[in-house]
Amino acid sequence: MTIRSLEIFVRVAECGKMSEVARNMYITQSSVSQAISEIEKEYGVKLFDRISKKLYLTEAGKKLLGYGKHLLSINEEMIDCMKHCAKNIRIRVGATVTVGTCVISPIILELYKRNPLVEPEVFVEDTSLIAKKLLNSELDIAIVEGKINHPDIVIKSIIKDHLVLICSNKHKFYKRDSVEVSELSNQPLIMRELGSGTRAQLENQLKELKIPMNIRWSCYNSEAILRAVTDNFGIAVISELLVEEYLKKNLLWSCDIEGIKLCRTFDIAYHKNKFFTENISSFFDISVEFGKKEMRKKVRR
Structure with missing residues (x-):
């Protein structure tokens, strides 16, 4: 199996059409078909099932696709390195x-x-x-x-990180050393977006304790959260690494939450x-x- 035939296979696996791969690579469709047939013959496996003129990867094809992407990536890095040995890739x-x-x-x-x-x-x-x-x-x-x-x-x-509760200097939690986790019930929460590790950790623990959540804001960046909390739109749980400057300027207050673990x-x-x-x-x-x-x-x- 050559790098060229592997590249053809990966492209067919990704788009599902030999004709499209042939057109994009400026080769004939028979060349595409031959490259795949040679791989199948060499290893004695079937890479695609052809059903109603559509191509579906077999289990062997799925495994080869995973390895193929990485081999092509390494090959690209090698070429890059050889072309740019005077500078680094x-x-x-x-x-x-x-x-x-x-x-x-x-x-x-x-x-x-x-x-x-x-x-x-x-x-x-x-x-x-x-x-x-x-x-x-x-x-x-x-x-x-x-x-x-x-x-x-x-x-x-x-890296070990610690999450803290933050609130504005107008919030009732201001100046508290800690709050009980039950006190978060229905508090307006400023949260990260779905898929965030910070959000997942807090949500999972509150759900286990059956504490109702009142999510007001869902933000894709920490700066939006810090600004919203500073303006007293709600409270948030966030990495202590992110709040140091706000605490120094007395724009925010931070404290621990008793009853849940907020280390990660x-x-x-x-x-x-x-x-x-x-x-x-x-x-x-x-x-x-x-x-x-x-x-x-x-x-x-």
């Missing part, structure tokens, strides 16, 4: 919102120190979208706040078949060291 990094706001920038800055020619591309999305991009080889590595449970994605916890970790994630280039290895090492530094800071505080 890009690294595609995923980050969830809190990570993108508080964590990713210092890690990238340290990466620049080790290799000034690195070309990082950072994508800030929710955890579920980042997982899909990792599986589809659209990202090299990521740091996420939500949980990814997939057998093809490797996870390593690197930020995890580094990558595909189990990912080939680690020098830059990806550096990013991984820097991220782990960053997590250790954050832990030492918390111990001193």
